[in-house]
Amino acid sequence: MTRFARLSELVAAAAAGRALGAEVVSLSIEGAQLAGYDLRQVRFRGCDLRGANLTGARLGGAEFHHCQLEGARLGEADLAEATLAGHALMGVDLTGTNLQGADLARCDLRGATWERAALLDVDLSDADLRGVDLTSARVKATRLGAAQLAGARFYLADFSGLDLQRIALGRETSFEQCLFEEAELSHLSLAEVSLFNSNFRGARLVSADLTGARGEQVSFTEANLGLARMTRFYGPRACFTGADLTGADLSAALLPDADFADAKLGRVSFKAAKLDHARFQRANAVETLFTEADLSWARFDHADLSRSVMRHANLMYASLHQAKLGGCHFAQARLEGVRATDPDRRRAEEF
Helix, strand or coil, X not given: CCEECCHHHHHHHHHCCCCCCCEEECCECCCCECCCCECCCCEEECCECCXXXXXXXXXXXXXXXXXXXCCCECCCCECCCCECCCCECCCCECCCCEXXXXXXXXXXXXXXXXXXXXXXXXXXXXXXXXXXXXXXXXXXXXXXXXXXCXXXXXXXXXXXXXXXXXXXXXXXXXXXXXXXXXXXCCCCECCCCECCCCECCXXXXXXXXXXXXXXXXXXXXXXXXXXXXXXXXXCCCCECCCCECCCCECXXXXXXXXXXXXXXXXXXXXXXXXXXXXXXXXXXXXXXECCCCECCCCECCCCECCCCXXXXXXXXXXXXXXXXXXXXXXXXXXXXXXXXXXXXXXXXXXX
């Protein structure tokens, strides 16, 4: 194995394409100009690369052990399958960098620049990504472990099928149009997090905390939200079609025009929730609490509302066509314009 003890030797070999698989130990490369050089599979041990210019460098499979990399310029570099685990990478420029398969576990990446970076199958387990803007990076199948994501922002990221139970989020964390299909988020705190237009189809969020979260147009289709805490959840036009929300708390949630068709809503609390124009067709809402909820223009066609509580609820112009209402409590509810079962429509449906 070739070993370089001087920077001039490394530069000469890299420029000639002869540094492949070499080892560089305890070398000061601070501020060095290595842009575009071929440094594939090079092992850097105990090196000082602070502020080094590695723009466009070929670093596929390279290994960094106990190095100093703060402020290094790695824009447009190829770091596929590279190992940088445990390093402080604050302020590193990763613009347009290929990080596919790279190991960034336990790295401190605060202040790093990620514009157009490719994070495909990257290991970011336990990394510090607080306040990082990843909205223009491509993120897919990236492992996060117990990563710190308070204030981090993601756009069109794909976390489908991943176990995200240990990540740490914060009120400024934002996931816009992200995919969480079949992901595991049970018991996770997503309180105050923004989930605009994200897709949680088939995801598990059992006992998750979404208190005050913002989820306009979010989709929880067929997701498991049993016992989830969703008080003050903001979700106009949110979709819960076929979801299991058994025992969840959606008190004071803002869910106008939301879709709960075919959902399991047994023992859910919608106390004082805003649910005008919401759709509950065929939903199982047995023993569900709708006290003081705004259900004006809501549709409960074919829903099971047995033993549910509608005290002081606003049901003006709601549709209860073919709904099961055995033991349902409507004390002091507003029922003006409520549409009960239409005999002609029922006969047509049963034809």
